[in-house]
Every structure is written in C-alpha cells, then in structure tokens.
Amino acid sequence: MVCIFQVVGKKDAGKTKAIELATKMLTQKGLFIATVKHSHHVINPENKDTSRFMRAGAKVVLFHSNDCAIFFPCFDYLRLLPVDVVIIEGFKDLNLGKKFEITKVEEAEEIARQIVKEAEECAQEVKMEVNGRKAERSFENLIIFNLMRHLNIREVKLVD
Template identity: 55%
Template sequence: MACVFQIVGKKDSGKTTTILEVIKELKRKRKDLIIAVVKHSHHVIDDENKDTFKFKKEGADLVIFHSNDCALFFDCKDFDYLSLFPADIILIEGFKDLNLGDKFEIRSPEEAKEIAENISKKAEGCISYPNIEINGEKAQKSLLTFFLYTIMKKYGIKEIRIAD
C-alpha cells in the first residue's frame, strides 16, 4: 500500500500550498515516484441536471466524464478506492474527521514549507516498489503496471493467464 499523508486545516490555511511543496520536493528527488492527490470538497460534483448524474441514477456502475484534456471517473459508493490507487504516495487534502493516514494539521500558510519538509522526509522512509515481472521479464515501473499489481495484491491474485 502507498504511503498516505493527510493534510488538514481551515480554509486558506495553506493545505494546497503544502501539497504542492511536497510534490515538488519528492519529484525533485525521485522523478519516478507516482503521486496521487485526493482533494475533499463540500461542493457537489455531479448535480441531478447533468447527464452523468442521470447515467448513475439509471444504474451505470461507473461513469467516465471525458473532456478534451481530462477524464473524471464517477464511482460514488464508498471510500475504499484509496487501497486501489497505483501510487507510491497519496496526499489527501481535507477529510479532517477521518483518519486516513499520517495526519498533519496546518494553521497558517507560513507553516506550509516546514510541514511539507516533514512529510517529504517521512515519505522517503516508507516508499517501496515491488519487483514485478510480466511475461517472465522485469517490468518497468509505470502507472499501468503499478495499477495491475495493486489490484492483484488487494484481491490475492497471484497470476493471470490469458487464453486465446
């Protein structure tokens, strides 16, 4: 499982700035890290007047909204998706009432740099990447191979063979 760090604080306290600093610092040291970010919001993503809402209401299990530059996946059932993230590091902004990982509370933007440094140091100590083989050869680290590994590990799958 990924290293999970949760940044909580009041509005405009520096949560986003802290996360940006952590990403910048970790990527500077290791460009191969896969970092995921979850941002909590009180705003509604999908209101009842939108087609994506109607698709879910009719029974679609997964809805993907795709624009010219981005895709959003809608699956509004539960919060277990964290365990499926193909990431070395998961940074969570918000969800202050939940304990989702190492929690850091920020009170002012001036604390952002120091908290980001603390998170970066902790992250370096918990990152590990498994040896993954595909077709008998060591696989390069990528979002896809990490995603496959994460799903297989979560569900106890040791091997998949495709029979043509």
C-alpha cells in the first residue's frame, strides 16, 4: 500500500523544509519516496499540443525538453507510482492523504518526524516472488506490483 501524506500551510511556513527532511529520513530507512509539488501555474494549457494529445485519447503524455514532465489525468498517478510513500506539498482543499499543517519553519523538523513515524507504520515491505524466488526490490518491480494491486491481480503464471 502506498502511504500518502500532505503538508499544507501558508507561503514560507516551512512546507518544503519538512518534506525535504522527511524524504531524507525515509530514504535512509530504505523506503522509496515520491514527492508532489502543487503549483498554481498552468503547465498543460488547453490550447497546447500536450493537452490536445490527451483530449485525443492518449492515456499518458510525455513533454520532453531540457526537463521532462509526464501528464496523467489528475491524481490517477498516485496509486501507480513505484514508491512506498508519497509526500504532497499543497492541495490544502483536497483530502489526498494524512494531512499535516505547518504554520512556521520551526515546526518543520517535528512534522518530518511525525511523517516518518506514520510512514514506518503504514509502509509494508512488498513481498514479490518470480518463479519461486524473492524478487529484487526495484522501481520496475514496484510498478508491476502497483499495477497488479490496482487491477486486483494476486498471482500471474506463465502458461505454454
């Protein structure tokens, strides 16, 4: 199960600092982490190519320049990410996961510790076997695991 946490608060309250600290601590514990940054800027305007591709029916659109952006229908991607924990900065009006509100930078370290504690309780080690052997813990295998879980598939056997 992917654990989802939100850190919300006003500008310069310490949201980024709390997420940065929690991410470092959780990564040191061997967990795979994804972070999501909410922005009020439109990055996929309706009249641009990427939006047109999605309206035409593309399920995933990649925008690649010097940086890379991937467009999915909003929030569908959260359950498919190959990670143990997702930490979201913002989206105060939405309930996407366990929400932590920060009011000042001095609270960042305590909020990071709370996220780490709850993530350790929530994140379960994924046990995967391939041909009877324990599968390596990797992004690729977590992608497969998350897809199988999403589709309610518990086991796959190859048949001739």
